[in-house]
Amino acid sequence: MKTFRTFLLAGASLALAVAGSVAQADQPSAQASPPQVGFRYPNTIAQYDVGITMPDGVRLSATVLRPADDQKHPTVFLQTPYGKDASAAQVIDFVNRGYAYVSVDVRGRFDSGGDFAPFRDAADGAHVLDWIAQQDWSNGQVATIGASYSGNSQWNLWRERNPHQSAIVSYVAPADGFGDFVRFNGVPKLDLIFTWMMQEYGRVNHPHEVEDFDWGEVMAALPLSTIDQRNGRRVQAWEDAMREDRFGPYWQPLQATGNTPGRDIPTFNVTGWYEGQLLGAVRNYENARGHSATPGNHVLVIGPWLHGVNRNRVIGALDAGPQAIIDLDSLRDRWMDHVLLGREAPTHKNFIYFLPALNQWRQADAFPIPGTQYRSMRLSSGGHANTAAGDGMLVEGNGRGAPDTFTYDPNHPVPSLSSRTAGARGGLPQGSVDHASVEQRDDVLVYTGQPLAEDVEVTGPVRANIYISSDVVDTDVVVRLMDVYPDGRSLNIAEGIARAKYRNSMSDPELMQPGQVYRIPVDLFPTSNYFRAGHRFRVEVTSSDFPVFGRNLNTANSDSGTETAIAHTRVHHDRRYTSEIILPIVPRGASEPFDPPMQTAAAQPAE
The missing domain is CATH 2.60.120.260 (Galactose-binding domain-like)
Known part of the structure; x- marks a missing residue:
């Protein structure tokens, strides 16, 4: 079954972008596994805990899956704080279609060394791109991919102007730390960001520590900048972000809007009408398309979805019907194969959206819809x-x-x-x-x-x-x-x-x-x-x-x-x-109906 759900494990939680590190960690010591040919996946070479050394000596840990041949291939690259190996079995379809696949634990998380500084990992990502391009199985083209944290990391990496980043596949990604991510128009997104910070700190995730928290009582405490201490922990990242209550040097590295690098690469963007990073995902699309000589290379898909896209048909009081869940992977894959493998271009328009209440998929040339x-x-x-x-x-x-x-x-x-x-x-x-x-x-x-x-x-x-x-x-x-x-x-x-x-x-x-x-x-x-x-x-x-x-x-x-x-x-x-x-x-006629590919009943994600 082809699915993007594992990438959306990252989308089930959001990361807070901070200037300083939030976790001190010793460098893990490990050796890469020897290449395994067809051990778990036919016609695939798999290698785990591959070390990639950064200029400061920190070792990042990668999983590499690639076709078992002597050809050069484009690469799909995921940079994640949620564990690089979680999605290996789910992305073997990339390899079957002719891609190498590399996933890396960000600095300070899981098997990677160094200190975790959320969303401050663009330079590391650029060095990984250079490493990929140097491998004898790489053709130098890399599509970055991922959701939420891993979605936003791609836009931060874009500003590094690395020539090997050839496409962005970004799901539910915020754009601006102060404007739509940690804060919304400067106001703290308390329920979203604070609850994430209290379970995603340090080297690994801590989801079970927060199961019995009285969130209402904790979030009502003052001062807001130290409510983390009400839960018996000290999360410096939260405290710093609340004290930095104006846009400045702390937030500037997390600002995508207005910071386009002059690099024109295709982008595929996905979000949902009911999810918390909707504004940022739309801004990312508009930033890329607005500075592109080829605006048709940028796609935006918005469904009737939450942060975990393409999972639910009933959200709140509205039922989007069975057509809410589509074969989203096939839309993405056809676009990627055109951009990176030179295959036939998709025939759909560049803005695909679900119209709630009418419960119909539609398409238009862009967002906002021309003629609005x-x-x-x-x-x-x-x-x-x-x-x-x-x-x-x-x-x-x-x-x-x-x-x-x-x-x-x-x-x-x-x-x-x-x-x-x-x-x-x-x-x-x-x-x-x-x-x-x-x-x-x-x-x-x-x-x-x-x-x-x-x-x-x-x-x-x-x-x-x-x-x-x-x-x-x-x-x-x-x-x-x-x-x-x-x-x-x-x-x-x-x-x-x-x-x-x-x-x-x-x-x-x-x-x-x-x-x-x-x-x-x-x-x-x-x-x-x-x-x-x-x-x-x-x-x-x-x-x-x-x-x-x-x-x-x-x-x-x-x-x-x-x-x-x-x-x-x-x-x-x-x-x-x-x-x-x-x-x-x-107005009528400004957009038109769109028939998306649909999943079979057996393949639909559970609600």
């Missing part, structure tokens, strides 16, 4: 938009009415009803769920449009501009796009958060002056949804989504302080202050 119409839906009310029973409206003309006011107390935040965290480690459900309970809270403003007269497709990037004033020096703005059903259910479709002090710059934060009005731009996760006639657009605005995101304490030092303040915040929406959400409306 961006519609501004503006907030309006009579000054009482609190709760779904208030008078908040979503209109296409100018908003009107007095500002809406709500009180945000960090000690009583709006609870997260769902999460994009891999494996729901913090205990929250995933995907779209009914938000009726939080829409009864007075600290949640609700703006609802009129029933739609016809079906509307929303697919693409989503952005909001919210004008606020407050009596504190800093606060957060949370915006959610909802699909309101005729029966009253209000399902979350996309969400985003922004911290007021980063409104102009993430490297030079500016505190607010009480009473002054500020425009707060909010990037939401990209999304896709088919809004049926009779449904309504709805926008929620509030100041917290806990514990998905770390709380703003309404002070200057939310990530390292303990002092809290209560914020009385106004949302302005008149002709002067046009608070809005901008929706990507896809």
